[in-house]
Amino acid sequence: MHYWLMKSEPADVSIDDLATFPGQSVAWYGVRNYQARNFMRDQMEIGDGVLFYHSNCKIPGIAGIARVATHAYPDATQFDLKSKYFDAKASGEQPRWFNVDVQLVKKISLVSLAEMRLHPELARMRTLQAGNRLSITPLAPDEWHYITTQLIRD
DNA sequence: GCCAACGTTGGC
Protein backbone atom coordinates (compact mmCIF):
# COMPACT_ATOMS: atom_id res chain seq x y z
CA MET A 1 0.00 0.00 0.00
CA HIS A 2 1.40 3.33 -1.10
CA TYR A 3 0.15 6.87 -0.82
CA TRP A 4 0.34 9.58 -3.44
CA LEU A 5 -0.36 13.21 -4.05
CA MET A 6 -1.55 13.84 -7.59
CA LYS A 7 -1.93 17.32 -9.07
CA SER A 8 -4.65 18.29 -11.46
CA GLU A 9 -5.49 21.70 -12.78
CA PRO A 10 -9.14 22.22 -11.89
CA ALA A 11 -9.67 24.04 -15.19
CA ASP A 12 -8.79 20.69 -16.76
CA VAL A 13 -10.21 18.11 -14.32
CA SER A 14 -11.49 19.31 -10.96
CA ILE A 15 -12.74 17.28 -8.02
CA ASP A 16 -16.29 18.23 -9.03
CA ASP A 17 -15.66 17.00 -12.57
CA LEU A 18 -14.41 13.72 -11.16
CA ALA A 19 -17.61 13.34 -9.13
CA THR A 20 -19.70 13.48 -12.31
CA PHE A 21 -17.66 11.00 -14.36
CA PRO A 22 -18.88 7.43 -14.92
CA GLY A 23 -17.79 5.43 -11.91
CA GLN A 24 -16.43 8.71 -10.51
CA SER A 25 -13.24 7.59 -12.18
CA VAL A 26 -10.82 9.19 -14.62
CA ALA A 27 -7.77 8.13 -16.61
CA TRP A 28 -4.85 10.21 -15.34
CA TYR A 29 -3.82 11.14 -18.87
CA GLY A 30 -1.28 13.70 -19.95
CA VAL A 31 1.63 12.95 -17.64
CA ARG A 32 4.74 13.67 -19.71
CA ASN A 33 7.42 13.47 -17.09
CA TYR A 34 9.39 10.26 -16.73
CA GLN A 35 9.61 10.28 -12.98
CA ALA A 36 5.87 10.74 -12.59
CA ARG A 37 5.24 8.12 -15.28
CA ASN A 38 7.46 5.64 -13.48
CA PHE A 39 5.55 6.10 -10.25
CA MET A 40 2.34 5.14 -12.05
CA ARG A 41 3.83 2.38 -14.14
CA ASP A 42 6.13 0.75 -11.60
CA GLN A 43 4.82 1.46 -8.14
CA MET A 44 1.11 2.15 -8.09
CA GLU A 45 -1.20 -0.61 -6.99
CA ILE A 46 -4.94 -0.83 -7.00
CA GLY A 47 -6.24 0.63 -3.75
CA ASP A 48 -3.35 3.03 -3.13
CA GLY A 49 -4.46 6.23 -1.41
CA VAL A 50 -4.45 9.45 -3.41
CA LEU A 51 -4.71 13.05 -2.34
CA PHE A 52 -6.37 14.85 -5.23
CA TYR A 53 -4.62 18.23 -5.42
CA HIS A 54 -5.75 21.33 -7.30
CA SER A 55 -2.79 23.15 -8.84
CA ASN A 56 -2.31 26.30 -10.88
CA CYS A 57 -5.50 27.88 -9.58
CA LYS A 58 -6.62 30.59 -7.19
CA ILE A 59 -6.33 28.51 -4.02
CA PRO A 60 -4.11 25.49 -4.57
CA GLY A 61 -4.56 22.59 -2.17
CA ILE A 62 -6.02 19.17 -1.48
CA ALA A 63 -9.56 18.96 -2.78
CA GLY A 64 -10.40 15.34 -2.18
CA ILE A 65 -9.45 11.77 -1.41
CA ALA A 66 -9.22 9.24 -4.18
CA ARG A 67 -7.81 5.80 -4.85
CA VAL A 68 -5.85 4.11 -7.57
CA ALA A 69 -8.45 2.09 -9.46
CA THR A 70 -6.42 0.29 -12.16
CA HIS A 71 -2.90 -0.71 -12.93
CA ALA A 72 -1.03 1.45 -15.43
CA TYR A 73 -1.82 1.07 -19.12
CA PRO A 74 -0.80 3.12 -22.16
CA ASP A 75 -2.08 6.70 -22.12
CA ALA A 76 -4.44 6.96 -25.09
CA THR A 77 -3.69 10.64 -25.68
CA GLN A 78 -0.15 9.90 -26.87
CA PHE A 79 -1.65 8.30 -30.00
CA ASP A 80 -4.23 11.00 -30.64
CA LEU A 81 -3.12 13.43 -33.34
CA LYS A 82 -5.62 16.00 -32.17
CA SER A 83 -4.48 15.90 -28.54
CA LYS A 84 -1.96 18.33 -27.13
CA TYR A 85 -0.45 15.26 -25.52
CA PHE A 86 0.21 13.55 -28.85
CA ASP A 87 3.70 12.06 -29.03
CA ALA A 88 5.06 11.21 -32.49
CA LYS A 89 7.75 9.03 -30.94
CA ALA A 90 5.25 6.74 -29.28
CA SER A 91 3.73 3.74 -31.03
CA GLY A 92 1.31 1.00 -30.15
CA GLU A 93 4.19 -1.46 -29.93
CA GLN A 94 6.34 0.99 -28.00
CA PRO A 95 4.13 3.24 -25.91
CA ARG A 96 6.01 5.86 -23.96
CA TRP A 97 3.39 7.14 -21.59
CA PHE A 98 1.21 5.32 -19.12
CA ASN A 99 -1.60 6.19 -16.80
CA VAL A 100 -3.70 4.64 -14.09
CA ASP A 101 -7.36 5.35 -13.43
CA VAL A 102 -8.11 7.33 -10.30
CA GLN A 103 -11.46 7.02 -8.54
CA LEU A 104 -13.06 9.47 -6.14
CA VAL A 105 -13.42 8.39 -2.54
CA LYS A 106 -14.72 11.69 -1.20
CA LYS A 107 -14.60 15.37 -1.78
CA ILE A 108 -13.35 17.35 1.20
CA SER A 109 -13.36 20.98 2.16
CA LEU A 110 -10.15 22.29 0.66
CA VAL A 111 -6.95 21.91 2.66
CA SER A 112 -4.98 24.75 1.14
CA LEU A 113 -1.29 24.71 0.41
CA ALA A 114 -0.95 27.70 2.73
CA GLU A 115 -2.49 25.70 5.57
CA MET A 116 -0.31 22.70 4.89
CA ARG A 117 2.74 24.92 5.23
CA LEU A 118 1.73 25.74 8.80
CA HIS A 119 2.20 22.16 9.98
CA PRO A 120 5.74 21.07 10.84
CA GLU A 121 4.60 17.45 10.51
CA LEU A 122 4.35 18.05 6.78
CA ALA A 123 7.55 20.01 6.32
CA ARG A 124 9.22 17.20 4.42
CA MET A 125 6.43 16.66 1.93
CA ARG A 126 7.71 16.89 -1.58
CA THR A 127 4.93 19.16 -2.72
CA LEU A 128 5.95 21.71 -0.11
CA GLN A 129 9.58 21.86 -1.14
CA ALA A 130 10.72 24.97 -2.97
CA GLY A 131 10.85 24.48 -6.67
CA ASN A 132 9.02 21.19 -6.69
CA ARG A 133 7.03 20.74 -9.86
CA LEU A 134 6.48 17.03 -10.00
CA SER A 135 2.81 16.31 -10.60
CA ILE A 136 2.84 12.95 -8.83
CA THR A 137 4.73 12.49 -5.58
CA PRO A 138 4.81 9.70 -3.02
CA LEU A 139 3.57 10.50 0.47
CA ALA A 140 5.06 9.00 3.59
CA PRO A 141 2.42 6.97 5.49
CA ASP A 142 2.68 9.33 8.46
CA GLU A 143 2.04 12.31 6.20
CA TRP A 144 -1.02 10.60 4.76
CA HIS A 145 -2.31 9.77 8.22
CA TYR A 146 -1.66 13.24 9.54
CA ILE A 147 -3.49 14.88 6.67
CA THR A 148 -6.43 12.51 6.62
CA THR A 149 -6.95 12.46 10.37
CA GLN A 150 -5.85 15.93 11.50
CA LEU A 151 -6.49 18.26 8.60
CA ILE A 152 -9.64 16.81 7.12
CA ARG A 153 -12.69 17.42 9.21
CA ASP A 154 -15.51 16.00 7.17
C1' DG B 1 1.62 38.08 -15.63
C1' DC B 2 6.10 37.34 -13.37
C1' DC B 3 9.73 34.47 -12.59
C1' DA B 4 12.46 30.74 -10.30
C1' DA B 5 13.28 26.07 -10.70
C1' DC B 6 13.56 22.29 -13.20
C1' DG B 7 13.40 18.95 -17.33
C1' DT B 8 14.34 18.17 -22.14
C1' DT B 9 16.51 18.88 -26.49
C1' DG B 10 20.08 18.97 -29.67
C1' DG B 11 24.52 20.83 -31.46
C1' DC B 12 29.10 19.95 -30.85
Place this chain on the structure above:
DNA sequence: GCCAACGTTGGC
Protein backbone atom coordinates in the same frame (compact mmCIF):
# COMPACT_ATOMS: atom_id res chain seq x y z
C1' DG C 1 28.54 13.27 -22.69
C1' DC C 2 28.57 18.32 -21.95
C1' DC C 3 25.91 22.25 -21.63
C1' DA C 4 23.33 26.26 -23.48
C1' DA C 5 18.93 27.22 -25.00
C1' DC C 6 14.45 26.55 -24.60
C1' DG C 7 9.91 25.07 -22.72
C1' DT C 8 6.99 24.09 -18.76
C1' DT C 9 5.26 24.24 -14.11
C1' DG C 10 2.94 26.47 -10.69
C1' DG C 11 3.03 29.57 -6.59
C1' DC C 12 2.65 34.17 -5.81
